[in-house]
Amino acid sequence: MFSNFFQYILSGTATTVSVTLVALPLGLMVALAFSLAYVYGRTPIPAVIGLYSTLMRGVPPIVLLFILYFVVSGSVNLSPFWAGSLSLGIISSAYQLEILRGAILSVSGGQMMAARAIGMSRWRAVRYIVLPQALRLAIPGWSNEASIVLKDSSLVYALGVTEILRRAQQLSATTQNPFLAYSAAALIYFLLVFATNRLLDWIARRTRIPAHF
Numbered sequence: 330m331f332s333n334f335f336q337y338i339l340s341g342t343a344t345t346v347s348v349t350l351v352a353l354p355l356g357l358m359v360a361l362a363f364s365l366a367y368v369y370g371r372t373p374i375p376a377v378i379g380l381y382s383t384l385m386r387g388v389p390p391i392v393l394l395f396i397l398y399f400v401v402s403g404s405v406n407l408s409p410f411w412a413g414s415l416s417l418g419i420i421s422s423a424y425q426l427e428i429l430r431g432a433i434l435s436v437s438g439g440q441m442m443a444a445r446a447i448g449m450s451r452w453r454a455v456r457y458i459v460l461p462q463a464l465r466l467a468i469p470g471w472s473n474e475a476s477i478v479l480k481d482s483s484l485v486y487a488l489g490v491t492e493i494l495r496r497a498q499q500l501s502a503t504t505q506n507p508f509l510a511y512s513a514a515a516l517i518y519f520l521l522v523f524a525t526n527r528l529l530d531w532i533a534r535r536t537r538i539p540a541h542f
Contacts (some may be wrong), residue, residue, distance in 0.1 A: 334500060334513040341496040342517060348414045348482040348492065353475055360425035367426070367454065378426070385423035388493030390416060391484050398488055413485030421478050428474060432467035433459060465536045472529035476522045483518070488514050493517055 368377045385393075398412035407415070436459050444454035486494040497514035501507040 331509055331513065334504075334506075334509045335516065337500055338493055338513045339517055341491055341493040342521070343432065344410075344490060344492040344508045345479070345482050345521070348410065348417065348448060348490070349475075349479045349487055351411075351414035352384065352417035352421055352478050354477070354481070356421030356425045356474075357471075359418070359422035359430050363422070363426050364429035364433060364439075367462075369451065369455065373448060381424050382423045385420055386427075388420065390420045390481055391419060391487060393452055394484055409485065409488035409490045411530070413482075413490060414489055417478055417481055417484070420481075424474050424477075425471065428467050428470040429463065431470070432463040435466055436462045468529060468533040468536065472526055472533070475525055475529060479525060480520055 352503050363378045363381070369374045370378070376473050392417040394413055397407060397416045398409060401407060402412055440458050440462075441451075441454055445451065451455075482492065483494040485492060486498070489495070497510045498515075501510035505512065
């Protein structure tokens with residue numbers, strides 16, 4: 330019986346993965362731009378970005394999800410999928426911002442000075458010297474954030490999106506067996522998170538900077 334539960338709930342995996350694949354890159358793009366502006370921007374840009382980071386990290390994802398869907402979608406017509414994906418991406422951007430900011434600051438300032446000394450512009454030095462190192466250094470922290478977003482994708486269940494948790498809830502209601510339904514869902518989430526972490530760990534090993542202290 331458990332295998333039947335597992336197979337039914339597994340069919341919601343594509344939606345769960347789709348939400349994650351929208352939210353994570355969205356958060357990364359925003360975080361990358363904001364982290365560079367935070368570290369290299371002039372006053373008051375760092376203060377504004379710092380406020381954004383603090384605010385977004387202090388708002389529960391489910392609250393922002395409801396705001397986007399029940400308030401904002403009235404004017405821009407957001408579907409439940411996109412409201413959920415965008416809200417997770419916005420919240421994640423604040424956490425990814427802190428990860429990238431720390432990685433950028435961990436690159437020795439002497440490298441920037443050396444780049445400027447040989448005639449490179451500031452942003453050229455950032456692009457070709459600082460950023461490639463910072464992105465590799467950020468992978469371990471980013472791996473943890475990827476796992477969090479993957480698990481938080483279950484929140485779109487609240488809007489009726491048919492992902493893993495929604496299918497588990499449907500199965501629980503029809504079979505009156507919540508233990509098997511939610512156990513199967515938990516196992517699928519675990520396998521997805523485990524596979525994601527293994528993949529990112531492999532990437533981190535392949536791109537590790539050898540003599541970085």
